[in-house]
């Protein structure tokens with residue numbers, strides 16, 4: 001097999017739901033996290049503590065967090081819950097965070113649109129948050145958005161910029177960098193180029209996760225390229241939920257069902273129960289009135 005063991009970070013409850021216009025009840029979000037926890041996953045990004053005016057859908061994240069703390073979901077493996085924070089304010093309010101995710105962008109336009117600051121300012125803003133999180137004993141995951149294409153600057157994002165940011169974030173103390181193809185513009189050749197550039201900059205594959213959106217249907221091809229480069233952690237969202245509120249036209253994350261089916265077909269183990277996760281994808285998409293975009297999920301349920 002190309003890979004023995006691959007880790008999946010389920011980002012459906014945060015990246016998957018943040019873009020939905022109609023307000024989803026906190027109970028549904030809590031139920032989603034609880035069901036996902038029982039599938040064999042060991043990492044779930046459960047919500048974000050950002051400004052509610054910027055991303056209203058995530059305003060109930062404190063309820064999700066309280067529920068998890070008060071009544072830990074049953075899971076097969078020890079579970080890491082991740083929470084996206086834009087600054088230390090999030091950390092002040094929700095100090096019982098399990099693992100902190102920070103996020104910045106590879107282009108100036110996206111940085112401005114998503115977090116109202118330049119790339120440099122965002123590094124400066126995250127430095128204290130990173131330090132405080134580490135002092136409190138939390139691991140820190142850092143996203144680099146629009147690494148393979150920007151809604152405002154196009155597909156040709158400079159891979160050296162991504163590598164430079166990844167190296168800076170690791171030096172600042174990040175435990176993992178999630179390199180995100182926010183727009184799904186990534187292609188096999190450019191994914192290959194980006195991973196090669198990261199390697200040449202001294203960024204180790206074990207410090208990286210890849211985060212693909214399937215907007216152009218290239219997520220699994222790009223996953224294959226990443227596996228060949230030694231990447232063993234991937235982000236996905238059940239039911240192919242998602243899109244970024246500040247990335248017009250971006251559709252969902254690669255579906256967890258499709259990723260699991262693909263990885264298992266290569267002989268890799270994920271620990272995730274495909275039947276279970278397929279049922280959850282079907283349930284949550286119906287619950288929020290979206291079509292289920294997980295091909296392997298639908299096919300699994302039909303057989």
Ligand code: HMG
Pocket residue numbers: 015018048049050051052054055086087089090103114115116143144145146180181182211244245246
């Ligand atoms: P700002 O307006 O520049 O912030 O927003 P500010 O520092 O000027 O403060 C303005 C107000 O926000 C103040 O309140 C602060 O207290 C408040 P006021 O005095 O006006 O009442 N505030 C907060 N409130 C709640 N929680 C906070 C917080 N911080 C300040 N943490 C800010 C700057 C970063 C806050 C804003 O731009 C923001 O919240 N952005 C978040 C955008 C977001 O969540 N985008 C989606 C996630 S990124 C993504 O999807 C990509 C990713 O999925 C990977 C991929 O697929 O590419 C990760």
Ligand code: MG
Pocket residue numbers: 015180182211213242244253
């Ligand atoms: Mg995303």
